[in-house]
Amino acid sequence: MARDKDVGDVSSRLNLRSRLQCKPYNWFVNNIAPNLVTRSQLNHFGQLKNEQHTRYCVDNLGNDVKGPGPSIGTYPCHDPNGAIDNQVVMLTKEGYLRTIDRCINLNYRNVLSLNYCYDFAKSHFEWEYDKQAKTLRHKLSKRCLDAGSAPMAKELRAEPCNGSPRQRWTFTYDYSHV
DSSP states (O other): OGGGSOOOOOHHHHHHHHHTTOOOHHHHHHHTOTTOOOGGGEEEEEEEEESSSTTEEEEOTTGGGSOSSOBOEEEEOOOGGGOOGGGOEEEETTOBEEOSSOEEEEOTTSBEEEEOTTSSOGGGGBEEEETTTTEEEETTTOEEEEOOSSSSOSSOEEEEOOOOGGGOEEEEEEOTTO
């Protein structure tokens, strides 16, 4: 791990930082790039896998470059130690379900879509994860994330909650206790 490496004398870099009156990284995140998420803001992180389709993960399917509103789906899971950005899903302490740079909400057809986190009222992006039941429930619609019947989906929907394996999900990492 990088923290265990001896990087040598960094006193000149620290002096430069002090002389230039550099702000801490959290200042940058809060004031310049508020769409970024820090670990302290996370409850859950990593690949999001469904209990019924265990080899498939939530994936943005490359839609993150297509502007606001495209749907997300499922795709065969990448190696969890090298998961690329299109399968990274986060649930923040505020309840936002999101990717690296977009929040996930529901469109009028109850299909999950990627949107900039500031495009809608906060309530459109809020989800609740029940660790016991392993369900992700959209707070506004009261519907649960559902993988559907096919393992690979071009879009994911939120359906009335029923506790089926299609509605049970696990994240790679749980930071909710931190």
